[in-house]
Amino acid sequence: MFPLIRQHIQELIRYRSLVNSLVIRELKARYRGSFLGFLWTFLNPLLLLGVYALVFNFYLRIRMEHYAGFMFVGLLPWIWFSSSLLEGTNSITAGGSLVTKVLFPSQVLPIVKILANLLNYLLSLPILFGFLWAMGVYQGWPLLWLPLILFLHLLFIEGLVLILATINVFFRDVQHILANFLTLLFFLTPILYPLSQVPPPFNKWVKLIPMTQITLSYQDIFFYNRAPDLRILLVFMALSLILLGIGMFFFERYKETFPEKV
């Protein structure tokens, strides 16, 4: 198991400049040809926020202080997570001639999608801060936890995507199941509502969802201005590392057959 994982990582490091240029290509390609171009990176989350704010602030009238800000804090990492999962799962099967006609490590493809979406997330952070400050929600030292939280979240996503992308090569149903499953998971995760709103027997269960654990951490540092719950973060870290190990092993194990199956 470990030699395969080592090989996986070594190849990624060797091809890092390729990962770099593909990530940049991915980001550029996203808005190429559109009139507003890169501005969409900032416009998209703002518009989305507008929609949610309209529905939950004015129609459903949720009683919570700075509710729109709270929602925005959880929504942005969720977008990173869900688009990475959807795009990453498809990345091998949609890789086309890159998989079948050229020799290069195929683990580059999923991570490119994940990193491109991470960059998108990072670029929308200034908007988040601006928005929170305008509401009077300020951050402090707990923000120093952000790199660690981002890193753990990245490991988690990468592990999950590697597994899903591999299965998707053999069972293309995965991509369709995933889209529906993500909708379910979105509402189960305390993004639109605080965890305290969940009644007693269920809130324990909700806490077991990894996405809840990481979302709580984001909310802690961005919204509540406090250090994240270390126990929760440790659990999430352990989970991410296990997932990543399995993902890398699984991916390496079946990688050689990708060119024949795609």
Added chain:
Amino acid sequence: MPPAVILKGISKGFKQTTLRRDYITLKSLFLNPFSRKGRPKEETRVVFQDLNLEISQGISLGVIGRNGSGKSTLLKVMTGIYKPDSGTVQMNGRVSSLIELGAGFHPEFTGRENVFINGTILGLSRKEIEKRFDRIVRFAELESFIDVPVRTYSSGMYVRLGFSVAVNVDPDILLVDEVLAVGDESFSRKCIDRMTTFKKSGKTIVLVTHDLPTVERFCDQALWLDSGCIQAQGEPRQVIDAYRQAVARRDDERYKEEQSKAASSGTERLISKDRWGNGDIEIIRVRLRDSRGQERHVFQDGEDILVEMDFQVNRPTLDCVFGVGVFDGKGTCCYGTNTDLDEVVLPPFQETGQIKIKLEQVHLIEGNYLLDVAVHAHDGHNYDYQSGCMSFAVRSTKKDAGIYRIPHRWIVEQE
């Protein structure tokens, strides 16, 4: 010096399931996890069985063979895209493969951006690409289009850019799969030139192609693959000849098959694009033999060619003329004659018979030729005319021009 490429005992098969049905669905797996019925049978289509191949350094090898013979799979195994089921692949040197030109080009991006990304995919660093960039663009002749999205490129421009990036990677071993045919003539000449300088600097080239003349002109060695087996490897001319003979034999068999099929479907058989006539007398079979009576389709220039025609009389008649014509690839008649012109007296034929014409010392220049055979009445009314019913090739060590080599000698006089 160790050989550039060593393949030892390579076996490679593909699971037939992936070819017949694209993928098993989760649903079918859930519904009958153990049933064999819902799932296609796991068959393996074997491409290579214990294939051994060595290519010495500095050799350019042309791989020929008909479609589906495993040529491209061989390249993919060498590149490392496909892992063999068993056996070892050893490539001594940096490998660059052109299995698909411009694989990974993004249509929305400019030529410049794509050169950088394509170069990175092929294993170059940014600095290395910058150093080669001008050379790549100049070679592709795309100076004025380099900052335009490649989706606006013509397919020729696309190919030129892809080839240009791939050859400028400076590999030790270059693997090329049937890609030179795409560009225009001046560019494919340029590609060949480029590969020639490549060859001169001691690099190894493996070229998969259907363009036999290129193999003959350019390659030091040829390899003929058929159903994943190496049929022949060696001097290009000999390998190509053997391959051509096999192709001709197969054509011959197909022709025979069509004939026997047609024979069972009435008199309409004589009405087709390449065959017409009322069928009173039919030519059932045509064969070419050499002077030793061996059936052949490739002849050396100056050899005798015996044309043998089996015929069948459906309505006895005395009014009958047999003829043959030889045409070159452009459709020019090189020679044509018949029994009437040659004043051959034919006996009254009954049922079946055979007529032969011996073409002596055929000094046609090198190339491919088509044979017409016919039987018709004296007034030209056709019983059976078969146009291009047989093809044959003439090989020559001389590369003279024209149609037919007029017997000649040079006389030089010195004061």
